[in-house]
Amino acid sequence: MTLHLSSEPFRLALFLVGIASFVGLNAAYLVWVERKGAGRFQRRPGPTEVGFAGLLQPIVDAGKLLSKQIVLPTGVDATLFRVAPLLMMAPALMSLAVIPFGESLAARNINMGLLMIFAFGSVNVMAIMLGGWSSRNKYAIISAARVVSQNVAYEIPMLLVAITMIMVTGTMNLNEIVQQQAGYFWHWNLFQLQLNPLMPVTFLIFFTCMLAETNRAPFDMAEAESELVAGAYTEYSGMGFGVFFMAEYANILLGCALATVLFLGGWQSPFGALPGVLWFLAKMYLLIFTVVWIRWTFPRTQFYGLLNLSWKILIPISLVTLVLSSAAMKLRLL
Amino acid sequence: MKNAILEFLTGLRSLFIGMRITIGQFFKPTVTVHYPHETLKIPARFRGHIELVRDPATGKAKCFVCKLCEKACPSDCITVEGMKPEGAKRKTVTNYRLDFTKCSLCGSCVEACRDGAIRFSREYNLASTNKEDYIMDLFKRLEAEGGIQTPTISSGDAQGGEPQPSKATIPSTTNPHTDPASAQVQPVVTAQPQLEAK
Numbered sequence: 461m462t463l464h465l466s467s468e469p470f471r472l473a474l475f476l477v478g479i480a481s482f483v484g485l486n487a488a489y490l491v492w493v494e495r496k497g498a499g500r501f502q503r504r505p506g507p508t509e510v511g512f513a514g515l516l517q518p519i520v521d522a523g524k525l526l527s528k529q530i531v532l533p534t535g536v537d538a539t540l541f542r543v544a545p546l547l548m549m550a551p552a553l554m555s556l557a558v559i560p561f562g563e564s565l566a567a568r569n570i571n572m573g574l575l576m577i578f579a580f581g582s583v584n585v586m587a588i589m590l591g592g593w594s595s596r597n598k599y600a601i602i603s604a605a606r607v608v609s610q611n612v613a614y615e616i617p618m619l620l621v622a623i624t625m626i627m628v629t630g631t632m633n634l635n636e637i638v639q640q641q642a643g644y645f646w647h648w649n650l651f652q653l654q655l656n657p658l659m660p661v662t663f664l665i666f667f668t669c670m671l672a673e674t675n676r677a678p679f680d681m682a683e684a685e686s687e688l689v690a691g692a693y694t695e696y697s698g699m700g701f702g703v704f705f706m707a708e709y710a711n712i713l714l715g716c717a718l719a720t721v722l723f724l725g726g727w728q729s730p731f732g733a734l735p736g737v738l739w740f741l742a743k744m745y746l747l748i749f750t751v752v753w754i755r756w757t758f759p760r761t762q763f764y765g766l767l768n769l770s771w772k773i774l775i776p777i778s779l780v781t782l783v784l785s786s787a788a789m790k791l792r793l794l
Numbered sequence: 795m796k797n798a799i800l801e802f803l804t805g806l807r808s809l810f811i812g813m814r815i816t817i818g819q820f821f822k823p824t825v826t827v828h829y830p831h832e833t834l835k836i837p838a839r840f841r842g843h844i845e846l847v848r849d850p851a852t853g854k855a856k857c858f859v860c861k862l863c864e865k866a867c868p869s870d871c872i873t874v875e876g877m878k879p880e881g882a883k884r885k886t887v888t889n890y891r892l893d894f895t896k897c898s899l900c901g902s903c904v905e906a907c908r909d910g911a912i913r914f915s916r917e918y919n920l921a922s923t924n925k926e927d928y929i930m931d932l933f934k935r936l937e938a939e940g941g942i943q944t945p946t947i948s949s950g951d952a953q954g955g956e957p958q959p960s961k962a963t964i965p966s967t968t969n970p971h972t973d974p975a976s977a978q979v980q981p982v983v984t985a986q987p988q989l990e991a992k
Binding site for chain 1: 802809812813815816817819820822823824825826828
């Protein structure tokens with residue numbers, strides 16, 4: 461017991477460094493993946509010049525961003541302006557602490573893991589809103605208003621889906637949720653049709669909401685380049701912008717990791733043998749590729765289309781799935 | 795209600811069709827020409843800035859300083875100077891100044907030239923930060939080329955103001971371009987036919 465207590469701080473420090481570097485490297489190289497993907501979807505090669513296949517491009521970009529001055533425009537709320545990027549980055553980092561990458565590979569295996577992720581996830585909205593509002597820029601303020609109405613609208617179906625998942629799994633502990641999905645791939649929650657006949661639809665709703673929550677195309681109203689310059693990030697330069705950018709990818713990472721845990725069996729292998737962290741990463745990166753794929757397939761939705769999709773389609777369907785899964789639970793009890 | 799559901803379902807289907815199309819493109823080869831590393835063959839009728847034509851018989855410029863090009867130029871880009879050597883029948887050019895900053899590549903000079911002494915070059919790497927680089931002495935350029943001048947469709951006896959279209963559209967394989975800028979890579983004329991061919 462004493463040994464366990466004394467090793468705990470080291471374990472946490474290790475995970476802190478691990479998660480920070482995981483997020484940092486992923487944020488940098490997801491930009492590369494995004495640009496390569498964008499290129500290939502348009503039959504271009506993407507970055508090719510810096511390093512082999514442009515692999516050093518993210519490092520050069522990061523160096524450029526780090527060497528630039530962070531300009532503080534006149535009239536901005538200096539404190540909020542500086543805090544906003546960190547406020548967006550920190551929740552993503554913290555939420556990754558409860559994601560079970562492998563059977564025993566999680567910084568913290570807490571019983572309220574799912575709740576914690578959604579609790580921190582809601583800070584995200586406030587961070588972008590504060591960033592946009594404190595910038596004192598009309599585009600940034602429009603973007604801030606859009607972010608709030610968009611993320612509030614999409615948090616509802618996402619939480620309804622989360623409630624469905626909590627009902628069918630009976631726990632908020634992410635590690636337990638993964639353990640329940642052991643065995644072949646039809647044991648994954650995605651294919652558990654006896655728990656809820658609309659399970660694949662539930663997954664689609666979760667994925668769509670995840671795209672909207674992370675402000676990814678086709679729901680990138682907050683950063684609509686062609687309308688709002690760079691949305692809430694218009695006035696940010698140097699690493700202020702860089703942190704926002706990293707946080708965006710960190711949130712995508714988190715969203716895909718959560719989707720993997722909830723629906724795709726986390727670190728469970730699809731063939732019932734050899735579970736491990738590689739399965740988790742494979743599933744997560746497949747989802748991330750899908751996110752890139754979706755971005756370069758669909759044009760940006762109009763704002764009323766975005767809200768209509770949430771209020772008129774996703775919320776009713778997620779309510780239906782909630783009712784169906786509770787009915788299925790009741791029937792099994794009878 | 796029924797309509798709304800139908801609309802939703804067809805809309806949902808269209809999303810998946812769109813994704814199938816883009817993933818199809820994802821696995822096709824890229825069509826980019828990596829410009830500084832590789833270049834396309836410049837088409838035979840490319841209209842670069844003008845250049846002087848060498849007379850294959852004498853090895854000197856064909857131009858005899860009639861100054862028709864100077865008069866034809868709507869933007870006054872061209873200044874031709876020449877002199878008459880002892881015993882020669884015609885004048886020869888000594889200075890042919892082209893102010894490319896004003897030239898709009900209209901081709902009036904080439905059309906006006908009676909003897910086919912000027913033609914369009916196939917030069918396109920013309921970026922410069924120095925304005926003086928665009929005030930070109932075409933005579934010096936011709937001299938600097940030395941004796942080697944590339945055979946092109948507008949040289950030789952088929953010369954006249956307007957090159958004949960049937961001759962001009964002959965693929966470049968019959969008229970080898972040895973222009974250093976376009977000497978590399980693919981035997982295609984432009985990027986567009988290459989795209990369609992695939």
